[in-house]
Amino acid sequence: MARIGQGLDVHKFVSGRPLIIGGVKIDYKYGLEGHSDADVLIHAIIDSLLGAAGLGDIGQHFPDTDEAFKDINSRKLLRTVVESLKSNNYAIGNIDATIICETPKLQTYITQMTANISDDCNCDLNDINIKATTTEKLGFIGRSEGIGAQAICLIRAL
Numbered sequence: 001m002a003r004i005g006q007g008l009d010v011h012k013f014v015s016g017r018p019l020i021i022g023g024v025k026i027d028y029k030y031g032l033e034g035h036s037d038a039d040v041l042i043h044a045i046i047d048s049l050l051g052a053a054g055l056g057d058i059g060q061h062f063p064d065t066d067e068a069f070k071d072i073n074s075r076k077l078l079r080t081v082v083e084s085l086k087s088n089n090y091a092i093g094n095i096d097a098t099i100i101c102e103t104p105k106l107q108t109y110i111t112q113m114t115a116n117i118s119d120d121c122n123c124d125l126n127d128i129n130i131k132a133t134t135t136e137k138l139g140f141i142g143r144s145e146g147i148g149a150q151a152i153c154l155i156r157a158l
Contacts, residue, residue, distance in 0.1 A: 003054075013030035041151075
C-alpha cells in the first residue's frame with residue numbers, strides 16, 4: 001500500500017540568526033524566525049511524511065512550547081520522524097519539495113540539501129528532488145520578508 005502526504009511551512013526573516021535550509025547554512029544577511037533552527041524545507045518535509053503516515057503534524061510531535069526543541073537542528077527532528085515511520089512499518093518512496101523565496105538564490109546549495117535529506121531519510125539521492133522558485137516579487141515572499149517551502153512524499157507499507 002502506498003500513501004501520499006503533503007507539507008507546507010513558512011518563516012519570516014529576522015536579523016541575528018543563521019539561515020539554515022535543508023540542513024545547509026546559507027550565506028545571507030538574515031535567518032528565519034522559529035523555535036527550532038527554523039529550517040523551512042525540512043519542516044515541510046516532516047509534515048508531508050507525518051501526514052502520509054497519518055501521524056499528525058510537526059507541532060504535535062515537536063511543540064514550540066517545549067524547551068527541549070529550542071534551537072534544535074531540524075535534521076534531528078527529521079531523523080526522529082523517519083524512525084517513527086519505520087516503527088509504524090512505512091518506508092519512504094520519494095520526496096519532491098520546492099523552496100519558495102525571492103532572495104537569496106539557492107541553486108548552488110541544492111545538491112548539499114539533497115544529500116542531507118537523502119542521508120537523514122535513508123533514501124537514494126534520486127528519491128529526493130528539491131527545487132527553488134520565486135513568486136515574481138508578489139506577496140510577502142516576493143518582498144523578501146520570508147521563505148516558504150512545500151513538500152509532497154510517497155511512503156509505502158513494509
